[in-house]
Amino acid sequence: MSEAELAEIKRAYAARAQAPAPAGPAPAWKRVGPAAEVPANGMKEFSVGGVNVLIVHTGDAYVAFQALCPHETIPLEQGIHDGSVLTCLEHLWQFDIRTGAPRGDALEGLRSYRLKEDGGELYVALEA
Numbered sequence: 053m054s055e056a057e058l059a060e061i062k063r064a065y066a067a068r069a070q071a072p073a074p075a076g077p078a079p080a081w082k083r084v085g086p087a088a089e090v091p092a093n094g095m096k097e098f099s100v101g102g103v104n105v106l107i108v109h110t111g112d113a114y115v116a117f118q119a120l121c122p123h124e125t126i127p128l129e130q131g132i133h134d135g136s137v138l139t140c141l142e143h144l145w146q147f148d149i150r151t152g153a154p155r156g157d158a159l160e161g162l163r164s165y166r167l168k169e170d171g172g173e174l175y176v177a178l179e180a
């Protein structure tokens with residue numbers, strides 16, 4: 053193999069290594085509603101394509117979770133959060149407000165959904 057061929061192979065390899073990774077399928081965003089409908093530092097349940105989704109305003113961001121408590125399917129909208137922990141008031145299961153992970157006595161976490169805000173509207177991706 054000539055020096056020129058070797059240089060060409062190296063150049064092609066370097067170019068491929070710098071190419072952006074192929075993107076996965078784009079999420080199918082579903083409109084939730086106006087962000088303004090979610091109380092500041094509060095929570096609101098929405099029906100999105102037949103799925104009930106809890107939108108939480110954490111103080112500086114919005115996050116989306118399953119709407120019902122995994123313990124006994126009580127609406128989490130009736131609970132409270134302090135900006136870091138969401139508490140279901142029925143039996144006090146708690147969840148990390150950023151990730152939905154169980155805290156304290158909770159035996160299960162919350163399913164979370166990807167969320168984006170665009171032009172004052174909230175969108176979630178319901179697929180895994």
Ligand code: FES
Nearest residue numbers: 121123124140143
């Ligand atoms: S129903 Fe939520 S903690 Fe029991």
